Amino acid sequence: MKKKLFSAVQRYLLATLVLLTLSCRKEDEQITTPNPTQLTNYDYSIQWTGYRSNDLNSPSAGTIGLKELNIKNGGKIVEALKDATFKLDLESFASYDSASMRDSNVKSTLFNSLMNIEGTIKQFDSNTKKATIELTIGGVKKDVIFDYKTESSDEKISIGGYIDLIEQFNATTAMNALKAVCPHAMPPKIRLFVKVWPKGQDAPKQYADNFDYELKWTGYRDNPSVPTEKLAVSGTLRLNKFIVQSSDTNLTGALNDAYFEIDKKSLTSQSPGGQNPGRDNNIITYLLEAGEIGGLNIGGSFGQFNTQNNTVSISIFVGTRRVSKTFNYEMTNNEIKITGSIDLKDDFGVPNALMSLQNNSPHNVTYSDVDLNIRVWKK
Incomplete structure (x- = not known):
């Protein structure tokens, strides 16, 4: 009887010891192996x-x-x-x-x-x-x-x-x-x-917030009265994305690799005859949102600024077609002026979009040659 009682006590003590050991091990694991913070925070x-x-x-x-x-x-x-x-x-x-x-x-x-x-x-x-x-x-x-x-x-x-x-x-x-x-x-x-x-706070300040900009365009079309001349229409555009990756205080250094994306619906135009909202709507609807460009983005990225000849390579994309174009630039105080040209037909191959504008505009107007004038300055 004593032997059986002693055996039962042994089993109880052994079980208790095992439970205590497992409990301590679990407690140790919680202390020495903290749960890593995942993407939730x-x-x-x-x-x-x-x-x-x-x-x-x-x-x-x-x-x-x-x-x-x-x-x-x-x-x-x-x-x-x-x-x-x-x-x-x-x-x-x-x-x-x-x-x-x-x-x-x-x-x-x-x-x-x-x-x-x-x-x-x-x-x-x-x-x-x-x-x-x-x-x-x-x-x-x-x-x-x-x-x-x-x-x-x-x-x-x-x-x-x-x-x-x-x-x-x-x-x-x-x-x-x-x-x-x-x-x-x-x-x-x-x-x-x-x-x-x-999480729950605003993202770090965008370096682009340190700058302001102006983007002007000039489009050219044939003059039916004088075939050797071009008629010009100018206007402005805004950006819906402007990403500056560098904290460089120098404008050319800051703009190196900067990415921009045009807000197509922000287009406005001005000609000698004044503003023409109908023309703006035609350009947006039948060119920028039509054919090969419809539903796709227009934008680009700045390459290296060449201080020897004051040029910069800008990789411009229209829809899925990307072309690298060389632009000139000029520095004045805290402002940089960048100028250059693109040809929607020859550079980007968007004949359907150009034809769409021509077929839906008065006088069969289309603008293929475009000058771009970009100003960026520190706020």
Whole structure:
């Protein structure tokens, strides 16, 4: 009887000890392995810029999202992001300029070869305003230095810089796969611009908020009375998107890689005969929202400013067609004036849109040659 009682007591004590051990282990795990903060507490944006030439001209731009963002710390944004890990959502890669073929080519070749892109934010240097991020691309791991800037009492952050897929990450095979289906594919150098801020708050201030602009256009049509002359109509346009990636205080530095998108419905015109709302509506309806342009965007990106000859390459897209054009620029005080021309017919091949305007306008009017005059100044 005593033996059975002792055995029962042993079993009870053993079970109690096991339960206590498991309970302590669970408690330890909760202390030593904190649950990482996911995307629920922070908002973010990531913009990429790729180039068609090694001199960083003819840029294209777009966005990409995150599949994971694991933030383990609290405090100010640089403290919170230190040691944070992330993984890009490669399927979310998208161009601003409606170039769906580029997007599908990049995903099916370049990203298919690289498999994944992930990283760890290792350090923020408050003296140099440099961030060290360990990136892993296609299995190759490298520390990359980016610039960063905080605002709103260090609650929000903007991070930007360049990566080179071949020189830094040995992605020659992946780039060759992309160029096999897209001969004009961008070189391996890419600029990334990232913003992170607490959910529920406004995004970090856009650098574009530091500037104002004026965009004027002049369109030319044939003069039926004098075949050798052109009749001009001028007007203005506004932008519905203006993204400046650089905090450079110099205008040419700030506008380098800046992306813009035209608000087509903002078009107004002025001719010697005065304003003509009917003409404005015709241009918007039967040209900008018709044919090859209908439903698609018009915009572009600034390339490098050449201070030797005061020219800048602007990569302009109309619908799905992108062309790099050289414009002249002039600096005066805190203002820059940029002038140049495009030809909707020869440069962008939009015959259906031009024919639509011609068929629906008085006197069979169409405007193919267009001068652009852009002014940007500091507020």
